[in-house]
Amino acid sequence: MRRTDYEVFDLGDFALQSGTTLRGAKLAYKTHGSLADDRSNAVVYPTWYSGRYWENEWLIGEGMALDPTRYFIIVPNLFGNGVSSSPSNTPPPFDRARFPHVTLYDNIRAQHRLVTERFGIERLRLVTGWSMGAQQTYQWAVAYPDMVERILPFCGSPRTSDHNKVFLEGVKAALTADTAWQRGWYDTQPWTGLRAMARVYAGWGFSQAFYWQERWRDLGYTSLESFLVGFWEGFFLDGRDANNLLAMLWTWQRGDVGATPGFDGDTERALASITAQAIVMPAQKDLYFPPEDEEWTVSHLRQAELRIIPGVWGHFAGGGLNPEDTAFIDAALKELLAR
Amino acid sequence: MRRTDYEVFDLGDFALQSGTTLRGAKLAYKTHGSLADDRSNAVVYPTWYSGRYWENEWLIGEGMALDPTRYFIIVPNLFGNGVSSSPSNTPPPFDRARFPHVTLYDNIRAQHRLVTERFGIERLRLVTGWSMGAQQTYQWAVAYPDMVERILPFCGSPRTSDHNKVFLEGVKAALTADTAWQRGWYDTQPWTGLRAMARVYAGWGFSQAFYWQERWRDLGYTSLESFLVGFWEGFFLDGRDANNLLAMLWTWQRGDVGATPGFDGDTERALASITAQAIVMPAQKDLYFPPEDEEWTVSHLRQAELRIIPGVWGHFAGGGLNPEDTAFIDAALKELLAR
Numbered sequence: 001m002r003r004t005d006y007e008v009f010d011l012g013d014f015a016l017q018s019g020t021t022l023r024g025a026k027l028a029y030k031t032h033g034s035l036a037d038d039r040s041n042a043v044v045y046p047t048w049y050s051g052r053y054w055e056n057e058w059l060i061g062e063g064m065a066l067d068p069t070r071y072f073i074i075v076p077n078l079f080g081n082g083v084s085s086s087p088s089n090t091p092p093p094f095d096r097a098r099f100p101h102v103t104l105y106d107n108i109r110a111q112h113r114l115v116t117e118r119f120g121i122e123r124l125r126l127v128t129g130w131s132m133g134a135q136q137t138y139q140w141a142v143a144y145p146d147m148v149e150r151i152l153p154f155c156g157s158p159r160t161s162d163h164n165k166v167f168l169e170g171v172k173a174a175l176t177a178d179t180a181w182q183r184g185w186y187d188t189q190p191w192t193g194l195r196a197m198a199r200v201y202a203g204w205g206f207s208q209a210f211y212w213q214e215r216w217r218d219l220g221y222t223s224l225e226s227f228l229v230g231f232w233e234g235f236f237l238d239g240r241d242a243n244n245l246l247a248m249l250w251t252w253q254r255g256d257v258g259a260t261p262g263f264d265g266d267t268e269r270a271l272a273s274i275t276a277q278a279i280v281m282p283a284q285k286d287l288y289f290p291p292e293d294e295e296w297t298v299s300h301l302r303q304a305e306l307r308i309i310p311g312v313w314g315h316f317a318g319g320g321l322n323p324e325d326t327a328f329i330d331a332a333l334k335e336l337l338a339r
Numbered sequence: 340m341r342r343t344d345y346e347v348f349d350l351g352d353f354a355l356q357s358g359t360t361l362r363g364a365k366l367a368y369k370t371h372g373s374l375a376d377d378r379s380n381a382v383v384y385p386t387w388y389s390g391r392y393w394e395n396e397w398l399i400g401e402g403m404a405l406d407p408t409r410y411f412i413i414v415p416n417l418f419g420n421g422v423s424s425s426p427s428n429t430p431p432p433f434d435r436a437r438f439p440h441v442t443l444y445d446n447i448r449a450q451h452r453l454v455t456e457r458f459g460i461e462r463l464r465l466v467t468g469w470s471m472g473a474q475q476t477y478q479w480a481v482a483y484p485d486m487v488e489r490i491l492p493f494c495g496s497p498r499t500s501d502h503n504k505v506f507l508e509g510v511k512a513a514l515t516a517d518t519a520w521q522r523g524w525y526d527t528q529p530w531t532g533l534r535a536m537a538r539v540y541a542g543w544g545f546s547q548a549f550y551w552q553e554r555w556r557d558l559g560y561t562s563l564e565s566f567l568v569g570f571w572e573g574f575f576l577d578g579r580d581a582n583n584l585l586a587m588l589w590t591w592q593r594g595d596v597g598a599t600p601g602f603d604g605d606t607e608r609a610l611a612s613i614t615a616q617a618i619v620m621p622a623q624k625d626l627y628f629p630p631e632d633e634e635w636t637v638s639h640l641r642q643a644e645l646r647i648i649p650g651v652w653g654h655f656a657g658g659g660l661n662p663e664d665t666a667f668i669d670a671a672l673k674e675l676l677a678r
Contacts, residue, residue: 161572162563163542163550169567170539174513177535196516198507200539203502208629211502228508290547325482 006030009114017098019101028083029076033068042121043073046130060321065333074113075123080247097184108139128152130318135255141274142257154281155318160255174200198232207285271300278304283317345369348453356669367422369564370417372407381414381460387470397659403673419586426582436523447478467491469657474594480613481596491559499594513539532548537571546624546653610639617643622656
C-alpha cells in the first residue's frame with residue numbers, strides 16, 4: 001500500500017558522482033518526533049533496497065530505542081525507491097531507462113543537505129539502517145565523520161563484496177531475461193521477470209535453516225509455495241518498478257566507502273577514518289552479508305564492536321519480521337544511544 | 340565438447356514412478372577398467388545435475404581410489420542429461436516439453452537393470468557421486484541394500500531440502516522468464532534464459548569466501564566478469580539444452596529416498612534401512628547442501644561417518660576443480676574401499 005505522508009526536499013540540479021546532473025532532484029523523507037531546541041536529538045535511518053520509508057517504521061516506537069518522544073528520527077528514501085527521485089517518477093528525458101546512475105555517496109550528500117539545510121542539524125546522535133541502509137550508515141560515517149556520533153549498521157557492509165555482486169547479477173539477470181522488460185521501455189511492468197526475480201531472491205533472503213524449520217509458518221503461510229507466491233512474489237509486485245529495482249541494484253553493486261572523495265578507492269583507509277562509535281550487527285546466517293565479512297570491517301574500525309544477531313532468519317533478521325531479532329537490534333540501539 | 344565413446348543399455352518400455360511409460364528408454368553409460376571374473380570389483384559412479392559421463396573422469400585414474408586397473412567403474416548418465424534418454428533426444432511425441440517426469444528412484448531402477456542384466460553383477464563395492472550423484476548414491480543404498488556395500492556421497496543429500504528446492508525455483512524462474520523458451524517448444528535455445536540461469540547459479544556454486552579470495556584466479560580467469568561469462572555462461576551453453584535442464588531440475592526438486600516404494604514417504608526410516616558403510620562428505624561452505632543437513636542424515640544412518648571437505652570452494656569442492664579438494668575426497672574413497 002503506497003503512502004503519501006512524506007515531505008520532499010528539493011535538491012534542485014544535483015550533480016552526481018557519475019558526472020550527470022539530476023535536474024529537479026527530490027529527496028523524499030519522513031520524520032518522527034520533534035527536533036530539540038538545541039538540535040541534539042537527531043537520528044538518520046535510511047531505507048534499504050526497494051524499501052520505502054513506511055517499511056522502516058517497525059523499529060520506531062515509544063519505549064523502543066528509536067523513540068519519537070525522545071529523538072527526532074529522519075527517514076530519507078533511497079534514490080530509485082519510487083518515492084525519492086527514481087526512474088518511475090522522473091520526467092523525460094531522464095526517466096525510465098535513462099535515469100542516471102546514483103552512488104551511495106550521492107545519496108548521503110543529498111541527505112546531508114536535507115539534514116543541514118532544512119533542519120540546521122550539526123550533529124547526529126546516530127545513523128542506523130538495514131542492508132543498503134547499513135551501507136548508507138557507513139557512508140555517512142566516512143563522508144561526515146565530525147557529524148556522526150554513533151553508527152549501528154545491521155546486515156550490511158561498507159563495501160559490496162564480490163559474492164554479493166554476483167548474487168545481484170543473478171537477480172538482475174532473472175528480471176531482465178523477460179522480453180517484456182524491453183530494456184526499460186516497457187509500458188506495463190515485466191511481470192514474469194519480477195516474479196522470477198522474487199524466486200531468485202527467496203533463496204537468498206532467508207537461511208537454509210529457516211526453510212528447514214519452516215519458519216515461514218511464523219509469518220502465517222501454510223505451504224512453501226504459498227510463501228514463495230504470497231511473500232516473495234507479493235513483495236516484488238507491491239508497487240516496485242523494474243527500472244527502479246535496477247537503479248538501486250546498480251547503486252548497491254557499486255557500494256564502497258573507499259569511493260568517497262579523498263580516499264581514492266582505499267576502503268580500509270576510509271574505514272579507519274570513521275570516528276563514530278559503532279556496533280556492527282551482521283546476522284548469523286545472512287547469505288549475502290555474512291558475519292565473516294563484518295569481522296573484516298570491524299578489524300579496520302577504531303571503536304567498534306561486532307555483535308552477531310543469532311538465529312535462522314538470515315538477512316531478514318534485520319527486516320522486522322521476527323520479534324526476537326527486532327528485540328535484539330533494539331537492545332543494541334538502546335545500549336549504543338546510552339553511551 | 341560432446342563425446343560419443345559410450346555404450347547404451349536399451350531399457351525398452353520403461354514404466355516410471357509417475358505412471359508414464361518411457362518407450363524405448365535408453366540408459367547411456369561408460370565403463371572404466373575390467374569386471375573381475377567373480378564380478379566383485381564393480382563401482383557405480385552416477386553423473387550430477389547437467390553433467391555428462393566424461394565430466395566424472397577427474398576422479399578416476401591409475402593410483403587414485405577409483406583405479407581402473409583395480410575396479411570396474413560404471414558411470415551411468417542421469418536421465419535428462421542429453422546422453423541417456425532426455426527431452427533433447429527422445430522422438431515425438433515424448434520429446435521436448437512432453438518428456439515425462441523421472442524420479443531418482445526411476446534412475447536407480449534403470450541403473451540396477453544395467454548392472455544386473457548386462458553385467459550379472461550382484462554386489463557393488465561402492466556407489467559414489469557428487470551432488471545429484473550423491474543423491475543417486477543414497478537412492479541406490481535404500482533401494483538395493485543387499486547389493487551396496489559402501490557409499491560415499493559427496494556434496495549431496497538423501498532428500499532435497501526445502502531451501503534447495505527454493506534455490507532451484509530461482510534457477511528455473513530465470514531460465515523460463517525468457518520468452519524464447521516458449522514453454523519448451525523452442526527451435527533454438529533460449530540463450531538469454533540460459534545465461535540468466537548461469538548468473539543465478541554463479542552465486543550458489545561457490546562460497547562467499549571463494550569470491551572474496553578471488554579463487555577464480557586459480558581457474559585462469561582475470562576478472563570477476565570474465566569468470567561469470569567464461570566459466571558460468573560457458574558452462575550452461577556447453578551443449579546443455581533448456582528442456583534437459585528443466586527435466587533434471589524436476590528430478591532434483593523431488594529427490595527423497597523416502598519416496599522409494601515401501602517407505603511411504605518416511606525418509607528417516609529409509610535412511611535407517613541402509614546397511615552400507617558410509618562416509619558422508621558435505622563441503623564446509625556448500626550453500627545448497629550445507630553440512631548441517633548432512634549431520635542430520637548421518638544421525639539416521641547405522642554406520643556412517645561425517646567428514647566435511649574443508650575450504651572455500653563450496654558446492655564445487657566436489658566438482659574436480661580444486662586439486663586439494665579432489666585429494667581429500669580421493670583419500671576418503673581409498674580409506675572406505677580398504678575397509
